[in-house]
Amino acid sequence: MTAVVKSLRSLAARATMSDKDVRALLTKDHEEALDLAKQLANATSAATRKTLLAKLRPALVAHSRAEEAQVYEPLMKLTDEDSNRIGNEGYVEHHLVDELLESLDKGDAATQRWAAQAKVLHELLEHHIDEEHSEMYADLGRNFDTAQLEDMGRRFVAAKQQIAS
Numbered sequence: 800m801t802a803v804v805k806s807l808r809s810l811a812a813r814a815t816m817s818d819k820d821v822r823a824l825l826t827k828d829h830e831e832a833l834d835l836a837k838q839l840a841n842a843t844s845a846a847t848r849k850t851l852l853a854k855l856r857p858a859l860v861a862h863s864r865a866e867e868a869q870v871y872e873p874l875m876k877l878t879d880e881d882s883n884r885i886g887n888e889g890y891v892e893h894h895l896v897d898e899l900l901e902s903l904d905k906g907d908a909a910t911q912r913w914a915a916q917a918k919v920l921h922e923l924l925e926h927h928i929d930e931e932h933s934e935m936y937a938d939l940g941r942n943f944d945t946a947q948l949e950d951m952g953r954r955f956v957a958a959k960q961q962i963a964s
């Protein structure tokens with residue numbers, strides 16, 4: 800899919816969403832996660848790296864588990880192939896993020912390998928979020944009405960809060 804088509808899909812999806820829509824809530828989380836991941840990838844001191852990871856990891860874990868339960872699962876229950884592919888790819892990418900977070904948590908934040916893993920985490924998140932904003936948001940808009948997307952948003956927030964506590 801070309802960058803232009805992705806941009807158009809993303810803009811169309813954003814034009815139809817309210818602030819209670821699950822897509823708007825996901826976008827807010829995505830922006831925060833990308834900012835922290837970028838800071839993490841650019842950090843040079845071990846202490847700063849560990850502090851940033853301590854903020855990023857629990858936020859990403861809560862976001863991912865809530866998104867899987869409240870967004871990917873409903874998508875995967877649909878009969879169309881695209882929705883199933885989007886949900887399955889999301890699960891795989893979340894698993895990769897979990898593995899990188901685990902490795903960073905156990906690793907020595909003063910090493911080049913740690914820095915490389917942080918950079919790859921940032922790049923993976925950028926790719927994953929870009930796909931969600933273009934493909935998944937459009938798919939959600941095609942398959943769920945406003946009330947369903949807002950209900951999905953309420954359930955996403957509740958699930959995230961339960962996981963975080």
